[in-house]
Amino acid sequence: MAISYMDYASPTAQFSYDVSKNNFFTKDSRNLINALSIQQLNTLGNTSLLDIYLSTGNVIEPHTHQNASELVYCISGAAVVSLINPFTxxxxxxxxxxxxxANVPQGWWHYEVATVDDTHLLAIFDAPIPEFIPGSDLLRLTPANVFAHTYCLNEAAVxxxxxxxxxxxVIGPPANCNKNQSREQAESAYPQNYSYQPVQQQSYNNQGQGFVHQGLPSYYPQPRPVIGNGGNSF
Structure with a gap:
């Protein structure tokens, strides 16, 4: 554990806590995240956790924890933990x-997708307060013209x-998701000779490769543009 200067004989020392009392994010009654850090339990050392509940097809959005590694333990249900190895x-x-x-090293880009209903995950961190940089914040706060110029893309389409x-x-898709509207907005930014084609739906093989969740179709213009569906701490 980390070096601690906590007075464990102090009457303010806390040794137990009800994690359900500290909600970090709620999408609905079946998709939510509760959190525990040193802010809730002051005797914690170099550890913290997220208590995650997901239904089929819901995603903990792509993100990084710049100050902590993450160990994802499946309590019930099933999920896929996906990460990008920055070395390979x-x-x-x-x-x-x-x-x-599944283990996610510190700072690695990753996300989790529930593949059945009533999935319950426990994410354990080696930091007293894990920091969180969500992909949605990077996408919405970076000016579209920067993406367009940097990657030679159609700015209006981006x-x-x-x-x-x-x-x-945090948990996607958003509760107010209207894929048809999003598709129409992006399509209207392209010349008339562009068309949308559905991505081929796949499922995991034994090596866990090539997953696109059944029932969550995505659409990309041809040629493919930037796609998209927000540092925070718990």
Whole structure:
């Protein structure tokens, strides 16, 4: 544990806590995150956790924890933990079921997708307060013209594609998701000879590769533009 100057004989020392009393984010009654850090339990050392509940197809949005590694433990249900290895430049997908874990090193880009209803995950961090940089914040706060100029993209299409992202997502898709409207906004930014084609739906093989969740179709213009659906701490 981290070096602690806590007076464990103090009457203010806390040794237990009800994690359900500290909600970090709620999308609905089946998709929510409760959090525990040193802010709630002052005797914690170099550790903290997120108590995560998800239903099928819901995603803990792509993000990084710049100050902590994350160990994801599946209590019930099933999920896929996906990460980008910055050394090999590979997207790796790790399906987990009850009793199984997936480890995300500090600072790595990653996300989790529930593959069945009533999925319950415990995310454990080696920091007293884990920091959180969500992809939705990067997408909505970076000017569209910067994306367009940097990656040689159609600025109007980038702006239209990212326009629905008006706040930090955390658990996606957002409750007010209107995919048809998002599709129409992006499509209207393209010349008439552009058309949308649905992405081929796949499922995980034994190595956990090539996953696109069934029932969550995505659409990309041809050629493909920037796509999109927000540092915070718990």
């Amino acid at each position: 430049k590979e997207l790796r997908n790790f399906p987990i079921q009850p009793g199984q874990v 702006k239209a594609t990212l326009a629905p992202i008006t706040e930090t997502v």
